[in-house]
Amino acid sequence: MHIPSPEGLIALDNADGDLSFVSHAHSDHLNGVKKKERLIASQETIALGCLPGKHENIRGVKLLEAGHILGSRQLLVEADGKKILYTGDIRTRSSILFPGAAIAQCDKLIIESTYGDPQYRFPDYQEIYAQMEKWVTRNSQCNILIGGYALGKSQEIIKILNSFGVAPVVDRNIERFNAVYEKFGVKLDRSVVGTPEAEEAMKKPFVGIVEMKRAKRYFASRLQEAFNRKTLVAVATGWALHYSFDADAAFVLSDHADFGDLLEFVKSTGAKEIEFVHGDGSMLEKHLLKA
Numbered sequence: 004m005h006i007p008s009p010e011g012l013i014a015l016d017n018a019d020g021d022l023s024f025v026s027h028a029h030s031d032h033l034n035g036v037k038k039k040e041r042l043i044a045s046q047e048t049i050a051l052g053c054l055p056g057k058h059e060n061i062r063g064v065k066l067l068e069a070g071h072i073l074g075s076r077q078l079l080v081e082a083d084g085k086k087i088l089y090t091g092d093i094r095t096r097s098s099i100l101f102p103g104a105a106i107a108q109c110d111k112l113i114i115e116s117t118y119g120d121p122q123y124r125f126p127d128y129q130e131i132y133a134q135m136e137k138w139v140t141r142n143s144q145c146n147i148l149i150g151g152y153a154l155g156k157s158q159e160i161i162k163i164l165n166s167f168g169v170a171p172v173v174d175r176n177i178e179r180f181n182a183v184y185e186k187f188g189v190k191l192d193r194s195v196v197g198t199p200e201a202e203e204a205m206k207k208p209f210v211g212i213v214e215m216k217r218a219k220r221y222f223a224s225r226l227q228e229a230f231n232r233k234t235l236v237a238v239a240t241g242w243a244l245h246y247s248f249d250a251d252a253a254f255v256l257s258d259h260a261d262f263g264d265l266l267e268f269v270k271s272t273g274a275k276e277i278e279f280v281h282g283d284g285s286m287l288e289k290h291l292l293k294a
Contacts, residue, residue: 004016004018004113004280005018005020006078006080006087006089006113007080007082007083007087008022008061008062008063008064008080008082009061009062009063009082010022010061010062010063013043013061013064013078013080015078015089015113016032016033016036016091017031017032017033017034017036021041022041022042022043022059022061023036023041023042023043024042024043024044024078024089025042025043025044025048025049025052025054026044026048026069026071026075026076026077026078026089026090026091026092027048027051027069027071027072027074027075027076027091027092028047028048028051028052028072028073028074028154029072029092029152029154029155032091032092033052033054036052036054041056041059042054042056042057042058042059043058043059043061043064043066043078044056044058044074044076045058045066045074045075045076046058046074046187047073047074047183047187048074048075048076050074050183050186050187051073051074051154051180051183063080063081063082064078064079064080065078065079065080065107066078066079067079067088067104067105067107068101068102068103068104068105069090069091069092069093069094069104069105070093070094070095070096070097070098070101070102070103070104071091071092071093071094071104071155071258071259072101072154072155072158072258073100073101073155073158073183073184073187073189074187075091075092075093076091077089077090077091077093077104077105077107078091079107079109085110085111086107086108086109086110086111087109087110087111087112087113088107088109088111088112088113088114088272088274089113089114090104090112090113090114090115090268091115092115092117092258092259092281093114093115093259093260093268094257094258094259094260094264095260095264095265095267095268096128096260096264097128098128098159098258099128099132099159099162099163099166100158100159100162100189104260104268106268106271106272107272108272108273109272109273109274110274110275110276111274111275111276111277111278112269112272112274112276112277112278113278113280114265114268114269114277114278114279114280114284115259115260115265115279115280115281115282116265116279116280116281116282116283116284116287117259117281117282118241118257118259118260118261118262118265118282119262119265119279119282119283119284119285119286119287120262120283120286121262121286121290122244122245122262123241123244123245123261123262124261124262124263125241125244125255125257125261126255128256131254131255131256132163132166134254135160135163135164135239135254135256136163136166136167138237138252138254139164139167139169139210140167142235143208144208144233145208145232145233145234145235146208146209146210146211146223146226146227146230146232146233146234146235147208147209147210147211147234147235147236147237148210148211148212148213148217148218148222148223148226148234148235148236148237149171149210149211149212149213149218149236149237149238149239150212150213150214150215150216150217150218150236150237150238150239150250151212151214151215151218151238151239151240151256152214152215153174153176153177153180153214154180155258156239156240156256156258157173157177157180157181157212157214158180158181158184158189158191159239159256159258160212160239160256161173161181161191161192161193161212162189162191164210165191165192169210170192170193170194170204171193171194171209171210171211171212172193172194172195172196172201172204172205172209172210172211172212173193173194173195173196173211173212174196174211174212174213174214174217175195175196175197176214177212177213177214178193178195181193193212196211205230208232215238215240218236218237218238218248218250219236219249219250220236220249220250220251221249222236223235223236223251235251235252236249236250236251236252237250237251237252237253237254238250238252238253238254239253239254239256240253240254240255240256240257241255241256241257241259241261243255243256262286262287265287266287266290266291269287269291270291277291
């Protein structure tokens with residue numbers, strides 16, 4: 004997908020083009036971008052994605068906070084008297100790490116619809132954070148593994164744990180992103196697998212942060228044997244609202260906007276033309292037509 008600008012077409016995320024906008028550094032938005040030299044992206048996204056190019060300042064282009072992960076941005080372009088807003092992935096509510104997505108008036112809106120189904124209406128963040136604290140505290144005599152995506156979700160989980168005095172042990176593949184977060188001013192208290200600090204922490208019951216693919220009871224049972232200590236596993240994902248996981252607990256923690264958030268965001272932009280990407284927007288469209 005491309006949108007016009009005063010200086011030519013801008014390729015959005017994975018699209019081919021000489022000038023590419025990268026909304027954030029999740030791998031599904033970086034395909035085909037790593038060899039590009041002309042980029043529109045935040046410095047955080049360039050660092051997290053190890054991108055070779057540098058940000059170009061383009062006439063008529065503004066980057067706005069998206070609230071999704073570190074460095075995530077929306078793209079607002081004004082060309083030929085028309086404003087076009089591309090959201091990338093957005094979270095409209097403020098989280099423990101970042102403010103929610105900025106809202107801009109536009110003529111055309113291109114918006115994600117990952118949770119574009121009315122059944123996805125998430126609890127308040129403070130409620131979710133409290134659930135996590137209660138569960139971790141109640142099971143403080145056990146080893147606990149919490150699964151989240153390596154970039155974005157894991158750092159949010161670390162920050163939540165830090166808020167009630169827990170410094171988790173993290174995998175090295177998660178740590179490489181933690182280091183970039185800290186470079187840009189996000190303090191994360193943790194230790195890293197393989198370091199003396201982590202070895203010391205694991206002599207007692209500990210909380211570990213792992214990637215989602217490892218957050219399963221089978222992996223927990225192996226740790227339980229290795230440490231001779233009961234080990235529980237949890238996951239943190241918006242999909243936990245309606246899907247079950249091979250885990251002892253599942254927290255409905257998403258870095259995307261839910262159905263109601265998306266609906267309100269669309270209305271707030273005043274856009275007359277709306278296009279949905281990264282999900283099925285048919286239910287959102289139906290609700291907007293009723294309004």
